[in-house]
Amino acid sequence: MTSHLSLSLHQAIEQLALGNVTAEQLTEQALANINAVEGEGALAFTHVYAPWARKQAAASAQRRASGAALSPIDGVPISIKDLFDVKGEATTGGSRVLADMPVAPSHAAIVDLLLKAGAVIVGKTNMTEFAYSGLGINPHYGTPANPWDRDSRRIPGGSSSGAAVSVSDAMCFGAVGSDTGGSVRIPAAFCGLTGFKPTARRISMDGVLPLSGSLDSVGTIAQDVASCVALDAAIAHRPLSLTVKKLADAHFAIPQTVVLDGLDAQVTTAFAHAVQALKQAGAKVSEIPLTEIAELATINATGGFTALESWAWHKPLIEQRANDYDPRVVSRIRRGEPLGESDRQRLVEQRADWQQRVSSKVQQYDALLMPTVPFIAPTIVELEADEEAYFRVNGAALRNPSVINFLDGCAVSLPCHAQGDAPVGLMVAALPMQDEALMSWTLEIERCLKV
Numbered sequence: 001m002t003s004h005l006s007l008s009l010h011q012a013i014e015q016l017a018l019g020n021v022t023a024e025q026l027t028e029q030a031l032a033n034i035n036a037v038e039g040e041g042a043l044a045f046t047h048v049y050a051p052w053a054r055k056q057a058a059a060s061a062q063r064r065a066s067g068a069a070l071s072p073i074d075g076v077p078i079s080i081k082d083l084f085d086v087k088g089e090a091t092t093g094g095s096r097v098l099a100d101m102p103v104a105p106s107h108a109a110i111v112d113l114l115l116k117a118g119a120v121i122v123g124k125t126n127m128t129e130f131a132y133s134g135l136g137i138n139p140h141y142g143t144p145a146n147p148w149d150r151d152s153r154r155i156p157g158g159s160s161s162g163a164a165v166s167v168s169d170a171m172c173f174g175a176v177g178s179d180t181g182g183s184v185r186i187p188a189a190f191c192g193l194t195g196f197k198p199t200a201r202r203i204s205m206d207g208v209l210p211l212s213g214s215l216d217s218v219g220t221i222a223q224d225v226a227s228c229v230a231l232d233a234a235i236a237h238r239p240l241s242l243t244v245k246k247l248a249d250a251h252f253a254i255p256q257t258v259v260l261d262g263l264d265a266q267v268t269t270a271f272a273h274a275v276q277a278l279k280q281a282g283a284k285v286s287e288i289p290l291t292e293i294a295e296l297a298t299i300n301a302t303g304g305f306t307a308l309e310s311w312a313w314h315k316p317l318i319e320q321r322a323n324d325y326d327p328r329v330v331s332r333i334r335r336g337e338p339l340g341e342s343d344r345q346r347l348v349e350q351r352a353d354w355q356q357r358v359s360s361k362v363q364q365y366d367a368l369l370m371p372t373v374p375f376i377a378p379t380i381v382e383l384e385a386d387e388e389a390y391f392r393v394n395g396a397a398l399r400n401p402s403v404i405n406f407l408d409g410c411a412v413s414l415p416c417h418a419q420g421d422a423p424v425g426l427m428v429a430a431l432p433m434q435d436e437a438l439m440s441w442t443l444e445i446e447r448c449l450k451v
Contacts, residue, residue, distance in 0.1 A: 009174040010223075027054060046125070046141055048122065052121070053121065056121065057077075078173065079176070080125065084208055085108040086104060088103050091209050094129045095129045095130055109206040110235045125177075127158060129329045136159065158183060160187050163176070164190070164221055167191075173222065174230075179216075180217070186373055189373045189415075192417070192423035194414045195220070196219050197217055198219060199408065199410045199432045200217035201433075203237070212308075215306060226443065245441050246444070250284065251283070251286065252278065252283055254285060257291045263375070264376060267374055270418070271424070286365070293403055296403065302335065302338075302343065306332075308343060308344060311334065315337075363431060367429060367441050367442075370400050371427065372426065373397050374397075376423065401413075410429065411428065412439065414426055414445070415449075416449055
């Protein structure tokens, strides 16, 4: 089995355009890696679309041969998370609860867009049940192991667990997932990949199983920034138009409240080295208090939008099939049971006030910098065996990424660790609808860190 992609998605686009490789070759490689006995395919995917993928690849090859490619990603194997509707099958959301529900009458909007772009959809990826955790552990379908340390069976991160592993293990070239509190960026950070959470309104949520409508967004995972941008272009309402940036012109800010608390040694070292590299490249980096971040614990003390909105959606199912849920998931959903419309209104008002105050303090900076997750990936077994550790580690994993969801901002996690070390993610974040500037700056940050 190919352990890592020999080509990034961006490079695959280039090679397809040059005619050096075909969609059929790329698809057969991806399917072989999914099916490899020694691999993680059985745990990374809940559905594999082998016949459909081969049909898509053959059609793409014909289009390429006649010079009629539908888009740059025409013929590139892509995975989608198990919460996007595919016509004719039940959308299970990483759960057994929905397996016998009515099938989707149509594709989710992003699935339609991927098909219109000519992408080859190879399968649906595993996830935390109903996306309600940042760890990626799933008792129903199993948990795919982090590619960094397979012997120790470390968590991949979640909730888009299979999405990250599908990319890291060459089962596809890019993955589309969701991000409500870090579910794209956390697995990207743990697995040494790049994860992009765009401003939510840029990508349609039609046909996506919800966790929290106020916080949900669709994002991408790939090997690098250019690949995330290329995949984003196929599914967003409007593609990003990036501009050339110079780090000597940049002014970044590092919040000093909460987001740097409790970092382990590896994350401390990697983050410090990344910041130092940016400074040496000429970027100005300021430390700012941003004490508003500490307010989120109080604002969300009763469960926040996630508990309130997930309970409203799951209530009928829980009343009938509570015992079929992962108990660690259903217990968090139940936190929303006592919440009502007055609580929603309070959250809406507090969020709007918080966003205004935070925006006024960070709008002068080109981006915020912080560690994506404060620790390297722990083992699956230690979290499965200890419920207290599970919830403690989950809260810590979600802590930094969820700040950006509450802000309704955009953010990307990219690797910042030294080669051979445990993966560590650097999160670069910006205000809502600043995606173009964010990704332009992140391209330069990525180049700087790879030197």
